[in-house]
Amino acid sequence: MRLRTALLGIIALATTLLPATAEAAGSPPSVLGGSGPYSAGYETTFRLPGHTIYRPGTLPAGIKLPIVAWGNGACRADGTWFENILTEWASHGFLVIANGRPGGFGQTDPEMLIESIDWAVAENSRLGSKYRNKIDTTKVAVMGQSCGGIETYEVADDPRITTTVLWNSGLLDDSQNDLLQQLHAPIAYFIGGPSDIAYPNAMDDWQRLPAGLPAFMGNLDVGHFGTFDQPNGGEFGRVGGHWLKWQLKGDQASKTQFVGPTCGLCSTDWDVQQKNLT
Numbered sequence: 001m002r003l004r005t006a007l008l009g010i011i012a013l014a015t016t017l018l019p020a021t022a023e024a025a026g027s028p029p030s031v032l033g034g035s036g037p038y039s040a041g042y043e044t045t046f047r048l049p050g051h052t053i054y055r056p057g058t059l060p061a062g063i064k065l066p067i068v069a070w071g072n073g074a075c076r077a078d079g080t081w082f083e084n085i086l087t088e089w090a091s092h093g094f095l096v097i098a099n100g101r102p103g104g105f106g107q108t109d110p111e112m113l114i115e116s117i118d119w120a121v122a123e124n125s126r127l128g129s130k131y132r133n134k135i136d137t138t139k140v141a142v143m144g145q146s147c148g149g150i151e152t153y154e155v156a157d158d159p160r161i162t163t164t165v166l167w168n169s170g171l172l173d174d175s176q177n178d179l180l181q182q183l184h185a186p187i188a189y190f191i192g193g194p195s196d197i198a199y200p201n202a203m204d205d206w207q208r209l210p211a212g213l214p215a216f217m218g219n220l221d222v223g224h225f226g227t228f229d230q231p232n233g234g235e236f237g238r239v240g241g242h243w244l245k246w247q248l249k250g251d252q253a254s255k256t257q258f259v260g261p262t263c264g265l266c267s268t269d270w271d272v273q274q275k276n277l278t
Helices: 002-007 083-090 111-125 147-155 174-183 199-207 233-249
Strands: 040-043 053-054 065-071 097-101 135-145 163-167 187-191 216-221 271-275
Touching: 040 083, 040 271, 053 083, 053 111, 065 147, 065 233, 083 097, 083 233, 097 111, 111 135, 111 147, 135 147, 135 233, 147 174, 147 187, 187 199, 187 233, 199 216, 233 271
Parallel strands: 065 097, 065 135, 135 163, 163 187, 187 216
Antiparallel strands: 040 053, 053 097, 216 271
8 A cells, every 4th residue: 555655646647538438339439549450449338337448449350359457657547548558559459458437537456457357357258248259368468557567566466367567667665575476477567767766666676576487677768657648659559569469469579579689679779688588
């Protein structure tokens, strides 16, 4: 609780808000975007109140969407605060579920990330669901920015999670270091370099990760606000998309961005560290 309270005052960024779409079986989101093969947008559902769901406008035939649960910076309950980057990832064939309703207010909690996973798993089997048999419930990413990253840590022991990602985030209190020992899935950190307020905390966490855990650390000198407000989430959107495509879809071209001394990010503006990545 102390960690979350300390992070509530961190302002991440503001993005353009779009009107929420009413739920209708099979109806696409009204506003579409992203650079991927599936133009994406967001919607809401009464079955998952307090969340915003990003998905391809037309659900792809014969392709199952992996699950991505997202926690906002400042633990803010606004599901469209990070709209640019979440739409981008959805356009590459992911079901991205953000804490908070579109344009919402108030605060979130870690359990909301678990609610997102539970809802997606249930929808995949529910009779009458437009998502029936269209979700890959065996591939689950949980990620968050700043305070949302702390929420991610707090649920990372869920055995359904297949990758954990922290954006501009790290533990603020050494008394919580036991959370690191609960990590069981490959983890990635995307941090804004030394000027990022979360930089020292993230680097401290990096040194304390469980032995043998596959891990990637990428620092780009863009500060705590990252590139989230740029079209399609900017460089953070591009790199995060590659991580998701590798971890949740087994994409080997995306894997080369992160693995080995000649990785795609290794000779760029990114400062890269790797552990146990093969």
